[in-house]
Amino acid sequence: MKPIQVGLLGIGTVGSGVFHVLKRNQAEIQRRAGRGIEIAMVADLDVARAQSIVGDGVRVVNDARQVIANPDIDIVVELIGGYGIAKALVMEAIDAGKHVVTANKALLAVHGTEIFAAAQAKGVMVAFEAAVAGGIPxxxxxxxxxxxxxxxxxxxxxxxxxxxxxxxxxxxxxxxxxxxxxxxxxxxxxxxxxxxxxxxxxxxxxxxxxxxxxxxxxxxxxxxxxxxxxxxxxxxxxxxxxxxxxxxxxxxxxxxxxxxxxxxxxxxxxxxxxxxxxxxxxxxxxxxxxxxxxxxxxxGAGSEPTASAVIADLVDVTRLHTADPLNRVPHLAFQPASMSDLPVLPMSEVVTSYYLRLRVADEAGVLAKVTGLLAEAGISIDAVLQREAEEGSRQTDLIILTHSTREGTMNDAIAQMQGLPTVLAPIVRIRKEELA
Amino acid sequence: MKPIQVGLLGIGTVGSGVFHVLKRNQAEIQRRAGRGIEIAMVADLDVARAQSIVGDGVRVVNDARQVIANPDIDIVVELIGGYGIAKALVMEAIDAGKHVVTANKALLAVHGTEIFAAAQAKGVMVAFEAAVAGGIPxxxxxxxxxxxxxxxxxxxxxxxxxxxxxxxxxxxxxxxxxxxxxxxxxxxxxxxxxxxxxxxxxxxxxxxxxxxxxxxxxxxxxxxxxxxxxxxxxxxxxxxxxxxxxxxxxxxxxxxxxxxxxxxxxxxxxxxxxxxxxxxxxxxxxxxxxxxxxxxxxxGAGSEPTASAVIADLVDVTRLHTADPLNRVPHLAFQPASMSDLPVLPMSEVVTSYYLRLRVADEAGVLAKVTGLLAEAGISIDAVLQREAEEGSRQTDLIILTHSTREGTMNDAIAQMQGLPTVLAPIVRIRKEELA
Missing domain, CATH: 3.30.360.10 (Dihydrodipicolinate Reductase; domain 2)
Known part of the structure; x- marks a missing residue:
C-alpha cells in the first residue's frame, strides 16, 4: 500500500524530531501501522534551514497553503503554535478534507470547540496527543x-x-x-x-x-x-x-x-x-x-518525546482514516451530541484545604486571635507550626494547615486576619491537595 | 442504535465488577461509546449465585456454550481463567464470529499465538487490556x-x-x-x-x-x-x-x-x-x-480496577467492530505478517549487574581471594560492603555490587567463589537494574 503522505507545517524543534524519528524508526512504524508514513512536504518560513533538515528528497515551501492544497497530502501536521495563523491553517486544512495532527495546546484550549465541530462536520480527525504532557500518552x-x-x-x-x-x-x-x-x-x-x-x-x-x-x-x-x-x-x-x-x-x-x-x-x-x-x-x-x-x-517536552506523541497520532489516523467516522474515537472522548453542560465553577466555589503563612508579632494572644477568626468562619485547623522568634526579632512565622473549605470563605477569613494589628505582612496562602 | 450485547463467561470477582461498573456508569459509557453496552447473558456454574448478582433482567445459564451460540451476543467476555476450558471456549467464540474480551494472562501467554491467528483469520478482535496490570491501560x-x-x-x-x-x-x-x-x-x-x-x-x-x-x-x-x-x-x-x-x-x-x-x-x-x-x-x-x-x-488487581480494563476493551470493540479489520489495531501491536523472529535469549546470555552476598570467614585475605576470582572472570566491582563480624562470631557478610556482565560468566564466577574454603554458605545472588 502507498505510504500515508504527511505535510508538515513548521519544522522547528518538534518538527525536526518528527522527521528524524519517522525516518529512524520507519521499518518499526510500518510494521505497526500496516503501511509507511512519509513526510512528503514541509512548509517553513526558513526554507533553506528546513531543506537542510529534511534533505533533497522532500519538497519544502514557504507557504503553508501549498501543503494544504496538495491533493496528495493525507494528513497535515501543524507545529507552528499560537492562536493566529495556526488557527487559520488548521481550519483550512479541515475544510480541504485533511486529517490534522497538532501539538498546539493554546489553540485547542481556546478554539477547540470551533475546530472539533468543523472536523466533525467534515468527517476528518484532529489528533492532539502531543498537546498535553509531551510523550506521555x-x-x-x-x-x-x-x-x-x-x-x-x-x-x-x-x-x-x-x-x-x-x-x-x-x-x-x-x-x-x-x-x-x-x-x-x-x-x-x-x-x-x-x-x-x-x-x-x-x-x-x-x-x-x-x-x-x-x-x-x-x-x-x-x-x-x-x-x-x-x-x-x-x-x-x-x-x-x-x-x-x-x-x-x-x-x-x-x-x-x-x-x-x-x-x-x-x-x-x-x-x-x-x-x-x-x-x-x-x-x-x-x-x-x-x-x-x-x-x-x-x-513533557523536548524534540523527540513530543515527536513520539505526534507520530502516535499519525499511526492512529493511518489506522482509522478509512473507517466510518462513527466508529472513530470522538475527538473529546465523548460523542459530540452527548456533551455535558456542567458549568466550570468560579474559584470562590472551589473547596480545598490550605497552607497559610502569617508573619506575626511575637506576643501573647496572637495564635488565639487568628484561630478564633478561622473558627468563626467555620474553617477547621489541621496543623499549626509556630517557630520561636529569631534571636533579637519580635516577629515570627505562624504556619497553619486547614481542613477543606470553600475558597470564598477562606478569602473572607484571610481578609479578617489581615486586619489584625499583630499580622505584620501580607498573608501567604497556598492550596493543598491530598490527592488520595 | 441497539446496545451492544455482551455475554459473560464466569461471574466471580472480576465479572461482578464488570456488571456493577457497566450498570453504575451506563450513561457515561454510552456518552463515550456512542451506544449502550449491556450484559445480556451470563454463564456460570453457580447459576443461583450468578442470578443473585445480575438480578432477574439478565439470563443466566450454566453452559457457556449457550452464550457463544446465542446469535444476539456481539462480544463474549471470558473471565473463567486457566488454560483448560477457557481456551476451548475462546476458540469456539472466535469460530462463532464473536469478538472476545479476556483478562486471562495465562491463556494468552501460553496459547496466544494460536488464539490471535484464529481471530485474525475470522476477522474478529480479541482484546486483553485486563490481562496485564489490571486497571492500568x-x-x-x-x-x-x-x-x-x-x-x-x-x-x-x-x-x-x-x-x-x-x-x-x-x-x-x-x-x-x-x-x-x-x-x-x-x-x-x-x-x-x-x-x-x-x-x-x-x-x-x-x-x-x-x-x-x-x-x-x-x-x-x-x-x-x-x-x-x-x-x-x-x-x-x-x-x-x-x-x-x-x-x-x-x-x-x-x-x-x-x-x-x-x-x-x-x-x-x-x-x-x-x-x-x-x-x-x-x-x-x-x-x-x-x-x-x-x-x-x-x-493491578481487584474487582473494579480489572473491570475498568475489561470495559475499556468493550468500548474499543464497540467503536471498532464494524470497521474494516485492516484498519483495526493489530492484536499484538504489529501486523501479523510483520512479526519478528528475534529469539528469546537463554538466561545465560542476559547481561545485567549483580548483588552478591557471601557468608565468609572473618580472616585476612578473604576479600582479596573473592575479588581476585571476579577479576579473573572479567567482572568489575561497583561497590563492596563488609561488616565487622558480630561479637563472638568468626563469620561475617561480604556484599558486592558488580557492573554488568553476562549471566553465564557470573554463574561460573559464583561456582568458583563457592569453592573457596572461606566461603561458608551458599552465595546469594540478586540481579540489579539501574532502569535509567
Missing part, C-alpha cells in the same frame, strides 16, 4: 483507557519548566528569581518565560484534560490560572517540615455543582509518587471511580 | 501510545501480592514466610499462592508485554521465572544500605542478539519512582528511543 489513557470510569479528578505536573524551577528551589533552598535565571541559562526556561511561570501553559493543558475527562467543551477562559512567581523558599521549607512538597498542578475535578478547573502551586503529601516527580519531568494522576488512582509519568 | 500505551518508538525495554511491578509481601518485609524487617502468612490472612495472597510468589503470574504478563513491545510471538516457555520465596530480610536491609530497594520485576529487553524475557527479584535504585511503588500497587516502566522513560502506575 495521557490523552489516549483518558479518552480510551479509562472509558469505564466516572473520572473524579485529574491532577498533573504538566509544565516542565516550573517543575524544574520548583525542584531546584527545594534542593538548593534558593528563591524563585535566582533559579529562573539558572533555568534560562540551562535552556529549561525560555527568554520570555511568562507562559510557563505564570501557569498559562499548564492551564491550556488542564483545559484540554477537563474536556476529555468530563465531556465538557474546552473553556480556557473559565480556568483559574496562578503561577509560581510569588513562591518563596521559606514556604517550600515549611511545607517540607510538615511532610509536603509544593508543585504547580493543573487540576480539574468533578464537584457537586460543576467542574473545577485550576492551575496553582499546591502542597502535596511528600509520600505521593507525584510529589517525587523532579526536574523537567511531567506526571498526571487520574482518579476514576472504578480504577482508583492511576499515574502517568514521562518527558 | 498499559497494553494500550505500548500498542498505540508509543508506536513511534523502538521500545528498548519494559520493566514492571506486575504482581501485587509479591509487591505487598516485599513492602511488608522491608517496612517491618520480617522474613518471607512470616509476611506471606499475614498477606494470606489479609486476603492479599491466595490460599495456594504458588503462581504469585514463584513469579509465574508476573511471567505470564511479561510474556504478553514482550510480544507487543517487540513484535515477537508470545513465548512463555522461554521466560526465565524466579520468585521471591528465597529472599531474606538481610538482603533487603543490605540493599537499603546501598541505596536500593528489592522488587520483583518482569523485564523484557531488546538486546543485540535477541530479546530478554525474565522475572526475578531485582535491586532498583531507591530514588527511582518505581522503587517507591508500595503495597499491592503495580507500575510499569517503558523505555522508548524517542520518548525516553515513561511510567504507568495503578491498581
Amino acid at each position: 495521557i490523552i489516549k489513557a483518558l479518552r480510551e483507557g479509562l472509558t469505564a470510569n466516572q473520572i473524579q479528578w485529574v491532577a498533573g505536573i504538566i509544565n516542565g519548566t516550573t517543575n524544574f524551577i520548583l525542584s531546584e528551589m527545594r534542593d538548593k533552598g534558593l528563591d524563585f528569581d535566582v533559579v529562573l535565571k539558572e533555568a534560562q541559562r540551562l535552556g529549561y526556561a525560555e527568554a520570555d518565560p511568562t507562559f510557563d511561570i505564570e501557569g498559562v501553559d499548564a492551564a491550556h493543558k488542564a483545559t484540554i484534560m477537563s474536556a476529555i475527562a468530563f465531556g465538557i467543551p474546552v473553556q480556557f477562559d473559565k480556568a483559574h490560572v496562578e503561577g509560581i512567581t510569588k513562591l518563596e523558599a521559606a514556604d517550600i521549607r515549611y511545607a517540607e517540615q510538615l511532610g509536603y512538597r509544593i508543585k504547580l498542578l493543573g487540576i480539574t475535578k468533578r464537584a457537586q455543582e460543576g467542574i473545577e478547573l485550576r492551575v496553582h502551586p499546591c502542597l502535596v503529601p511528600a509520600k505521593r509518587l507525584i510529589a517525587n516527580v523532579e526536574g523537567a519531568m511531567n506526571a498526571v494522576v487520574v482518579q476514576g471511580d472504578a480504577v482508583g488512582t492511576t499515574l502517568y509519568y514521562g518527558k | 498499559i497494553i494500550k500505551a505500548l500498542r498505540e501510545g508509543l508506536t513511534a518508538n523502538q521500545i528498548q525495554w519494559v520493566a514492571g511491578i506486575i504482581n501485587g501480592t509479591t509487591n505487598f509481601i516485599l513492602s511488608e518485609m522491608r517496612d517491618k524487617g520480617l522474613d518471607f514466610d512470616v509476611v506471606l502468612k499475614e498477606a494470606q490472612r489479609l486476603g492479599y495472597a491466595e490460599a495456594d499462592p504458588t503462581f504469585d510468589i514463584e513469579g509465574v503470574d508476573a511471567a505470564h504478563k511479561a510474556t504478553i508485554m514482550s510480544a507487543i513491545a517487540f513484535g515477537i510471538p508470545v513465548q512463555f516457555d522461554k521466560a526465565h521465572v524466579e520468585g521471591i520465596t528465597k529472599l531474606e530480610a538481610a538482603d533487603i536491609r543490605y540493599a537499603e544500605q546501598l541505596g536500593y530497594r528489592i522488587k520483583l520485576l518482569g523485564i523484557t529487553k531488546r538486546a543485540q542478539e535477541g530479546i530478554e524475557l525474565r522475572v526475578h527479584p531485582c535491586l532498583v535504585p531507591a530514588k527511582r519512582l518505581i522503587a517507591n511503588v508500595e503495597g499491592a500497587m503495580n507500575a510499569v516502566v517503558v523505555q522508548g528511543d524517542a520518548v525516553g522513560t515513561t511510567l504507568y502506575y495503578g491498581k
Whole structure:
C-alpha cells in the first residue's frame, strides 16, 4: 500500500524530531501501522534551514497553503503554535478534507470547540496527543483507557519548566528569581518565560484534560490560572517540615455543582509518587471511580518525546482514516451530541484545604486571635507550626494547615486576619491537595 | 442504535465488577461509546449465585456454550481463567464470529499465538487490556501510545501480592514466610499462592508485554521465572544500605542478539519512582528511543480496577467492530505478517549487574581471594560492603555490587567463589537494574 503522505507545517524543534524519528524508526512504524508514513512536504518560513533538515528528497515551501492544497497530502501536521495563523491553517486544512495532527495546546484550549465541530462536520480527525504532557500518552489513557470510569479528578505536573524551577528551589533552598535565571541559562526556561511561570501553559493543558475527562467543551477562559512567581523558599521549607512538597498542578475535578478547573502551586503529601516527580519531568494522576488512582509519568517536552506523541497520532489516523467516522474515537472522548453542560465553577466555589503563612508579632494572644477568626468562619485547623522568634526579632512565622473549605470563605477569613494589628505582612496562602 | 450485547463467561470477582461498573456508569459509557453496552447473558456454574448478582433482567445459564451460540451476543467476555476450558471456549467464540474480551494472562501467554491467528483469520478482535496490570491501560500505551518508538525495554511491578509481601518485609524487617502468612490472612495472597510468589503470574504478563513491545510471538516457555520465596530480610536491609530497594520485576529487553524475557527479584535504585511503588500497587516502566522513560502506575488487581480494563476493551470493540479489520489495531501491536523472529535469549546470555552476598570467614585475605576470582572472570566491582563480624562470631557478610556482565560468566564466577574454603554458605545472588 502507498505510504500515508504527511505535510508538515513548521519544522522547528518538534518538527525536526518528527522527521528524524519517522525516518529512524520507519521499518518499526510500518510494521505497526500496516503501511509507511512519509513526510512528503514541509512548509517553513526558513526554507533553506528546513531543506537542510529534511534533505533533497522532500519538497519544502514557504507557504503553508501549498501543503494544504496538495491533493496528495493525507494528513497535515501543524507545529507552528499560537492562536493566529495556526488557527487559520488548521481550519483550512479541515475544510480541504485533511486529517490534522497538532501539538498546539493554546489553540485547542481556546478554539477547540470551533475546530472539533468543523472536523466533525467534515468527517476528518484532529489528533492532539502531543498537546498535553509531551510523550506521555495521557490523552489516549483518558479518552480510551479509562472509558469505564466516572473520572473524579485529574491532577498533573504538566509544565516542565516550573517543575524544574520548583525542584531546584527545594534542593538548593534558593528563591524563585535566582533559579529562573539558572533555568534560562540551562535552556529549561525560555527568554520570555511568562507562559510557563505564570501557569498559562499548564492551564491550556488542564483545559484540554477537563474536556476529555468530563465531556465538557474546552473553556480556557473559565480556568483559574496562578503561577509560581510569588513562591518563596521559606514556604517550600515549611511545607517540607510538615511532610509536603509544593508543585504547580493543573487540576480539574468533578464537584457537586460543576467542574473545577485550576492551575496553582499546591502542597502535596511528600509520600505521593507525584510529589517525587523532579526536574523537567511531567506526571498526571487520574482518579476514576472504578480504577482508583492511576499515574502517568514521562518527558513533557523536548524534540523527540513530543515527536513520539505526534507520530502516535499519525499511526492512529493511518489506522482509522478509512473507517466510518462513527466508529472513530470522538475527538473529546465523548460523542459530540452527548456533551455535558456542567458549568466550570468560579474559584470562590472551589473547596480545598490550605497552607497559610502569617508573619506575626511575637506576643501573647496572637495564635488565639487568628484561630478564633478561622473558627468563626467555620474553617477547621489541621496543623499549626509556630517557630520561636529569631534571636533579637519580635516577629515570627505562624504556619497553619486547614481542613477543606470553600475558597470564598477562606478569602473572607484571610481578609479578617489581615486586619489584625499583630499580622505584620501580607498573608501567604497556598492550596493543598491530598490527592488520595 | 441497539446496545451492544455482551455475554459473560464466569461471574466471580472480576465479572461482578464488570456488571456493577457497566450498570453504575451506563450513561457515561454510552456518552463515550456512542451506544449502550449491556450484559445480556451470563454463564456460570453457580447459576443461583450468578442470578443473585445480575438480578432477574439478565439470563443466566450454566453452559457457556449457550452464550457463544446465542446469535444476539456481539462480544463474549471470558473471565473463567486457566488454560483448560477457557481456551476451548475462546476458540469456539472466535469460530462463532464473536469478538472476545479476556483478562486471562495465562491463556494468552501460553496459547496466544494460536488464539490471535484464529481471530485474525475470522476477522474478529480479541482484546486483553485486563490481562496485564489490571486497571492500568498499559497494553494500550505500548500498542498505540508509543508506536513511534523502538521500545528498548519494559520493566514492571506486575504482581501485587509479591509487591505487598516485599513492602511488608522491608517496612517491618520480617522474613518471607512470616509476611506471606499475614498477606494470606489479609486476603492479599491466595490460599495456594504458588503462581504469585514463584513469579509465574508476573511471567505470564511479561510474556504478553514482550510480544507487543517487540513484535515477537508470545513465548512463555522461554521466560526465565524466579520468585521471591528465597529472599531474606538481610538482603533487603543490605540493599537499603546501598541505596536500593528489592522488587520483583518482569523485564523484557531488546538486546543485540535477541530479546530478554525474565522475572526475578531485582535491586532498583531507591530514588527511582518505581522503587517507591508500595503495597499491592503495580507500575510499569517503558523505555522508548524517542520518548525516553515513561511510567504507568495503578491498581493491578481487584474487582473494579480489572473491570475498568475489561470495559475499556468493550468500548474499543464497540467503536471498532464494524470497521474494516485492516484498519483495526493489530492484536499484538504489529501486523501479523510483520512479526519478528528475534529469539528469546537463554538466561545465560542476559547481561545485567549483580548483588552478591557471601557468608565468609572473618580472616585476612578473604576479600582479596573473592575479588581476585571476579577479576579473573572479567567482572568489575561497583561497590563492596563488609561488616565487622558480630561479637563472638568468626563469620561475617561480604556484599558486592558488580557492573554488568553476562549471566553465564557470573554463574561460573559464583561456582568458583563457592569453592573457596572461606566461603561458608551458599552465595546469594540478586540481579540489579539501574532502569535509567
